[in-house]
Amino acid sequence: MPSDHPPAPEESSAESLVAEHVLEFPGGYTRTTGPVIGRFLTELREGRIVGVRTAAGRVLVPPLEYDPETGDPVTGEYVQVGPAGTVRSWAWVGTPRKGHPLDRPFAWALIELDGAGTALVHAVDAGTVKAMRPGLRVRPRFRPEAERAGHITDIACFVPEVSTMAAPIRTEYRVRPGRSLARFLEGVRDGVFLGGRCAHCDKVYVPYRTTCPECGSTIGEEVELPDTGTVTTFAINNLPDPRAPQVPFVSAYVVLDGADVPMIVLLGDVPARDVRQGMRVRAVWVPPEERTLSMGNIRWFAPTGEPDVRL
Amino acid sequence: MANRCAVIGVGQTKYQTKRRDVSIAGLVREAALRALEDAELTFTDIDAIVIGKAPDLFEGVMMPEVYLADALGGAGKPVTRVHTAGSVGGSTALVGASLVQGGVHDRVLVVAFEKQSESNATWALSTHLPFTASLVVGAGGYFAPHIREYMRRSGAPGHIGTLVAVKDRLNALKNPYAHLRIPGIDRAMVESTPMLWEPIRYLETCPSSDGACAMVLAAEHKVTGTPAWIHGGAMRSEPIFRAGRDTVNPQGGKDCAADVYRQAGISDPRREIDVAEVYVPFSWYEPMWLENLGFAGEGEGWKLTEAGATALSGDIPWNASGGVLSSNPIGASGLIRFAEAALQVRGRAGEHQVEGARRALGHAYGGGAQFFAMWIVGSDRP
Numbered sequence: 001m002p003s004d005h006p007p008a009p010e011e012s013s014a015e016s017l018v019a020e021h022v023l024e025f026p027g028g029y030t031r032t033t034g035p036v037i038g039r040f041l042t043e044l045r046e047g048r049i050v051g052v053r054t055a056a057g058r059v060l061v062p063p064l065e066y067d068p069e070t071g072d073p074v075t076g077e078y079v080q081v082g083p084a085g086t087v088r089s090w091a092w093v094g095t096p097r098k099g100h101p102l103d104r105p106f107a108w109a110l111i112e113l114d115g116a117g118t119a120l121v122h123a124v125d126a127g128t129v130k131a132m133r134p135g136l137r138v139r140p141r142f143r144p145e146a147e148r149a150g151h152i153t154d155i156a157c158f159v160p161e162v163s164t165m166a167a168p169i170r171t172e173y174r175v176r177p178g179r180s181l182a183r184f185l186e187g188v189r190d191g192v193f194l195g196g197r198c199a200h201c202d203k204v205y206v207p208y209r210t211t212c213p214e215c216g217s218t219i220g221e222e223v224e225l226p227d228t229g230t231v232t233t234f235a236i237n238n239l240p241d242p243r244a245p246q247v248p249f250v251s252a253y254v255v256l257d258g259a260d261v262p263m264i265v266l267l268g269d270v271p272a273r274d275v276r277q278g279m280r281v282r283a284v285w286v287p288p289e290e291r292t293l294s295m296g297n298i299r300w301f302a303p304t305g306e307p308d309v310r311l
Numbered sequence: 312m313a314n315r316c317a318v319i320g321v322g323q324t325k326y327q328t329k330r331r332d333v334s335i336a337g338l339v340r341e342a343a344l345r346a347l348e349d350a351e352l353t354f355t356d357i358d359a360i361v362i363g364k365a366p367d368l369f370e371g372v373m374m375p376e377v378y379l380a381d382a383l384g385g386a387g388k389p390v391t392r393v394h395t396a397g398s399v400g401g402s403t404a405l406v407g408a409s410l411v412q413g414g415v416h417d418r419v420l421v422v423a424f425e426k427q428s429e430s431n432a433t434w435a436l437s438t439h440l441p442f443t444a445s446l447v448v449g450a451g452g453y454f455a456p457h458i459r460e461y462m463r464r465s466g467a468p469g470h471i472g473t474l475v476a477v478k479d480r481l482n483a484l485k486n487p488y489a490h491l492r493i494p495g496i497d498r499a500m501v502e503s504t505p506m507l508w509e510p511i512r513y514l515e516t517c518p519s520s521d522g523a524c525a526m527v528l529a530a531e532h533k534v535t536g537t538p539a540w541i542h543g544g545a546m547r548s549e550p551i552f553r554a555g556r557d558t559v560n561p562q563g564g565k566d567c568a569a570d571v572y573r574q575a576g577i578s579d580p581r582r583e584i585d586v587a588e589v590y591v592p593f594s595w596y597e598p599m600w601l602e603n604l605g606f607a608g609e610g611e612g613w614k615l616t617e618a619g620a621t622a623l624s625g626d627i628p629w630n631a632s633g634g635v636l637s638s639n640p641i642g643a644s645g646l647i648r649f650a651e652a653a654l655q656v657r658g659r660a661g662e663h664q665v666e667g668a669r670r671a672l673g674h675a676y677g678g679g680a681q682f683f684a685m686w687i688v689g690s691d692r693p
Contacts, residue, residue, distance in 0.1 A: 203554035235455030
C-alpha cells in the first residue's frame with residue numbers, strides 16, 4: 001500500500017466515494033437590470049447612491065421596480081440619498097470567508113442612508129466588534145473610479161464616521177534631582193539614608209530636604225539614619241507594576257528609626273500574607289560595586305526578625 | 312460678613328463610562344444648559360464662569376478652561392479655572408460663591424467636568440519621576456494603607472466597607488444620573504470581586520466616568536425659584552508629608568468641618584444636618600469621614616454605618632445619590648456632592664429625596680486626603 005494513501009476503513013465500499021464538483025456557467029451569468037436597477041447601478045458607477053420614490057412617497061434604496069406595498073410600478077423619480085447613513089442592525093463576521101467583501105473581520109449591516117426609507121445591506125469595516133452599535137453613523141468607501149463597474153461592490157464597504165481622533169501628546173523633560181534629593185542620593189550610593197532635622201520643630205525628615213513642610217524653616221542639620229525601621233501600614237497590591245518584582249507586592253509605610261515621617265517602600269523576602277503593622281524591617285542593598293546615585297540601590301525592605309513594635 | 316448667596320439652578324449629565332457623542336465642550340455645555348434651564352436663565356444672564364477639573368493629564372488638554380469659554384458663553388466675561396485635585400468640584404463651587412458673597416458678581420455659573428474615557432486616571436496618577444521610587448499605583452494604591460490603619464485603630468470588622476459599597480449602589484438605583492446602576496447588588500456580589508489593593512476590593516472602588524455638573528449661584532436680590540441658601544463654606548489644605556500628620560483623620564478635614572459648622576451654627580452635625588453628600592471614592596472612607604466630620608466619635612464611625620444610620624432610611628443619610636462610588640467624573644465629583652446637597656434642600660432630588668431635608672452638607676477631598684472643601688446649604692434664608 002502506498003504510504004501517502006490514507007487508509008480508509010471501508011476503502012472498497014462505494015459509500016465512501018468523494019469527488020469535488022464545480023458548477024459555474026462559463027464567463028458568468030448576465031443580469032439584465034431593467035431601467036430601475038440599471039439607473040441605480042449607473043449612478044453607483046458615478047459615485048452616487050440613488051433611491052426611487054414609490055407612489056406613497058417612500059424612497060426605496062436600493063431601488064425596486066415594483067412597490068412591495070402595492071405591487072404598482074415605482075414612480076420615475078430618483079432621489080440621491082446618503083452618502084452617510086445609520087446602522088440599524090448588524091451581525092459580526094469574525095472569520096471572513098472566500099467571497100466576502102473584506103478579508104478581515106467586519107459586520108454585515110442594515111444601513112439606512114440619509115433620505116432613504118429602507119435599509120441597505122452592506123459590509124461595515126469597523127475594525128472591532130466593539131465599534132459596532134445600532135445608530136452608528138457610517139459612510140461609503142467607493143472603489144477608485146477606474147475600477148467601478150456598475151455593481152454593488154463599487155462601494156467597497158462602509159466605514160464609521162470619525163468620532164474620535166488620536167491625540168499623541170508627549171512632553172520630554174530633562175530632570176535634575178535638585179540639591180536636597182541629590183544629597184540624599186549621594187547617601188543612598190554610600191549605603192546610608194540622609195535626613196534633615198528642623199531646628200524649629202525638632203522633627204527629622206527623610207528623604208533629606210532643605211525646608212520644613214510644617215513651619216517653612218530652612219533645614220540646616222543633616223542626620224544620618226539607620227537602614228532599619230518599622231512598618232506603620234501597608235497595601236497588598238494585586239495589580240501588576242513594572243517596578244515590582246511580582247504580584248502581589250507589598251508597598252509599605254516605613255518609619256526609619258530616628259525619623260518622624262514614613263517612606264513608602266517595597267517589602268520583600270516575606271509573603272504578603274505575613275506582613276504586619278509594627279513589623280521591624282531593614283533595607284536590602286545591592287552589592288556596593290553595583291550601587292549608583294539611585295533608589296534602585298535598595299532592592300526592598302525585609303523583616304529583621306525582631307519582635308513587632310506596638311503601634 | 313459675606314453677602315447671602317444661593318443655588319438657583321443645577322444641571323447634570325448622565326454619568327457613564329464613555330460619552331462618545333460629545334466633545335469636552337459639548338459635555339460641559341450640556342450640564343451648563345440644564346443648570347440655566349433649571350434657573351430659567353440664559354448665558355447672557357451670567358456675569359462670570361468658574362470651571363473646575365482635576366489634573367490636565369487626565370485628558371491631555373492643557374488649560375481646558377481657555378478652550379471651554381465659547382461653549383459656556385464666556386466671551387467677554389471673567390472665566391476662572393480652579394484646581395485642587397479631587398476636591399476641585401467643591402472648591403469650584405466655593406470660589407464661585409465667594410464671587411457672589413464678596414459682591415463682585417450677581418450670578419455666577421460654576422461648572423466642573425471630567426472625560427475620563429479620553430485616557431486613564433490610574434496612569435495619570437502613577438507617572439514616576441526619575442530618582443524616586445514611589446511604588447504607589449493609582450489612588451487605590453495610595454489610600455489602601457490608610458484604610459488598613461483605620462481598621463486597626465478602630466477595630467472595625469472587615470465587612471463595613473462592603474456595607475457602604477452596597478448601600479451607595481442601592482441609592483444609585485434611585486438616581487437617573489448615576490453611572491453604576493447594578494440591579495441585585497448585595498454583599499455577596501461585592502465580596503466576590505477581587506482585592507485590587509488589599510484591603511480594597513474592586514466593587515469597593517469608584518468607577519471611571521465621563522460627566523459634567525453645573526450650578527447657577529445668585530446674589531440675594533437675584534434669587535428666583537426654589538433656592539438652596541449657602542449657610543457656610545470652607546476650604547483647608549495640608550502638606551502631604553509632615554511629621555505627625557494623621558492620614559486617617561486629617562487635621563485639615565477636622566478644621567474645615569469646624570469652620571463650616573461654626574458658620575452654619577451647627578454644634579451636633581448628626582442631629583442638625585438632614586442629609587450629607589460626602590466624597591467617598593473607596594467605601595471605607597464613609598466610616599473614616601463620619602469621624603473626621605464629627606458625626607461620630609473617634610473609632611465609632613463604622614458603628615453608624617453598621618447600624619444603617621447612613622442609609623437612605625437612616626437618621627443621617629449619606630450619599631443618597633449613590634455618591635462617588637456610583638459616579639466619578641473626577642473633576643466634577645466634588646461639585647456633584649455640593650449640587651446634590653442643594654437638590655436635597657430644594658426638594659428636587661427625585662426618587663432619592665430625603666423627606667423634609669432642610670439642611671445638607673456637601674463635601675469633597677482631594678490629593679493625598681490633604682485638600683478639603685465643604686459647604687452647608689439650607690432651605691431657609693440664613
